Amino acid sequence: xxxxxxxxxxxxxxxxxxxxxxxxxxxxxxxxxxxxxxxxxxxxxxxxxxxxxxxxxxxxxxxxxxxxxxxxxxxxxxxxxxxxxxxxxxxxxxxxxxxxxxxxxxxxxxxxxxxxxxxxxxxxxxxxxxxxxxxxxxxxxxxxxxxxxxxxxxxxxxxxxxxxxxxxxxxxxxxxxxxxxxxxxxxxxxxxxxxxxxxxxxxxxxxxxxxxxxxxxxxxxxxxxxxx
Ligand SMILES: *Cc1c(COP(=O)(O)O)cnc(C)c1O
Numbered sequence: 001x002x003x004x005x006x007x008x009x010x011x012x013x014x015x016x017x018x019x020x021x022x023x024x025x026x027x028x029x030x031x032x033x034x035x036x037x038x039x040x041x042x043x044x045x046x047x048x049x050x051x052x053x054x055x056x057x058x059x060x061x062x063x064x065x066x067x068x069x070x071x072x073x074x075x076x077x078x079x080x081x082x083x084x085x086x087x088x089x090x091x092x093x094x095x096x097x098x099x100x101x102x103x104x105x106x107x108x109x110x111x112x113x114x115x116x117x118x119x120x121x122x123x124x125x126x127x128x129x130x131x132x133x134x135x136x137x138x139x140x141x142x143x144x145x146x147x148x149x150x151x152x153x154x155x156x157x158x159x160x161x162x163x164x165x166x167x168x169x170x171x172x173x174x175x176x177x178x179x180x181x182x183x184x185x186x187x188x189x190x191x192x193x194x195x196x197x198x199x200x201x202x203x204x205x206x207x208x209x210x211x212x213x214x215x216x217x218x219x220x221x222x223x224x225x226x227x228x
Contacts, residue, residue, distance in 0.1 A: 005037060005040050006040045006043060006044075008040075009037060009040040009041050009044060009223060010040070010044040013026075013044045013045070013046065013223060014044075016219065016222060016223070020210060021210070023215065024210055024214060024215060024216065024217060025215060025216040026046065026216075026217060026219060027048045027049065027050040027075075027216055027217065027218045028049050028050065028220075028223055029049075029050040029052075029075065029202075029218050029220035029224075030049050030050065030060070030220070030224070031050070031051050031052045031053065031056065031076070031220065031227070032056075032227040033220070033224045033227070035064065037224050038060065038064070039064075039067075041223060041224075042067055042070070047069055047070055047071060048070075049071070049072055050072075050074075050075045050220075051072065051075070051076070051090075052074070052075050052077075052095075053076060054078075054082050054085050054086060054089065057089050057090070058089060061089060071091050071092065072089060072090045072091055072092070073090060073091070073093075073094055073218075074090040074093045074095060075094045075095055075157075075199075077097060077131045078093065078095060078096075078101060080100060080101050083105050083108055084108050086105075087105065087108055087112065087116055090116070092116070092118070093117075094118075094119045094121070094157040094199045095119075095121050095131070096118045096119065096120055096121060097120075097132045098131075098133075099141045099144055099145065102118070102120075102145055102148050102151065102153075103144075103148060105151060106148035106149075106151050107150075109150040110150045115150055115151060115152040116151060116152065117154055118151050118153045118154065119154065119157040119197060119199050120138065120145070121133065121156075121158070121159075122134075122135065122156050122158055122176060123158075124158060124160075124172045125160070125172060127161040130159060130161070132157075132159075135175075135179060138179075142183065142186075142190065142193070145193060146190050146191055148192075149192050153193045153194065154194045154195075155180060155194070155195050155197030155215070156176055156179065156180050156195065156198055156199070156200075157199040157200065158173065158176040158198075158199075158200045159200075159202070160172040160205065166205075166208060169208050170208045170211065170212060173198075173201070173211075173212030173214065174212045174213075176212070177198055177212050177213045180196075181195070183195045184196075196215070197215045197216060198213055198215050199214070199215070199216040199217075199218065200212070200216075201217035201218065202217070202218055202219065202220070206222075
């Protein structure tokens with residue numbers, strides 16, 4: 001690892017952390033980022049890493065067996081037929097985006113020693129380029145999701161559509177926060193699902209997300225530079 005890469009990533013992390021309340025968890029998104037850069041972030045104290053692909057994560061983990069205390073977060077779309085592999089590689093899945101996927105994960109998790117931790121991906125504004133539940137769809141599926149008791153479902157994940165004004169992006173994050181609060185209050189249907197985590201905010205909008213109450217932000221380019 002070059003000294004300058006180490007220094008640059010450590011400096012970027014310091015800058016970002018200065019803008020964050022201590023309660024916000026920073027997830028370093030290392031998709032398409034080298035193992036060397038990932039190690040630099042680890043050396044600077046990062047223990048939460050986000051990836052969007054199964055194979056890329058498996059390849060990286062094989063090169064990082066000396067770093068056992070990493071928490072791996074899946075942040076990309078997961079096909080049901082890769083659910084078992086995902087549960088081997090990741091402790092968190094932020095991108096659970098359908099009832100079918102949740103039920104498949106629940107089935108596999110029944111045989112695991114530890115429940116996987118999940119967020120439900122919600123689309124506050126319609127966005128054909130993204131996966132996830134619209135709000136009416138999610139409300140409709142909540143009773144069935146609540147039955148998935150081998151999953152530790154802790155909150156919501158949101159990605160605003162591209163090209164919004166800041167005020168519109170903030171409104172998406174605020175709506176997501178309010179939706180989590182609404183679900184928390186629905187004790188009649190919701191016995192098992194928890195809604196205390198809000199995974200929202202990327203390089204271009206994380207300050208707005210934090211303003212709206214994000215508990216986890218997912219940063220790639222701000223830490224590692226532009227992806228190839
Ligand atoms: C790539 C990605 C990120 C990180 O994006 P940056 O703009 O590089 O910070 C965060 N969340 C998801 C779901 C992503 O796919």
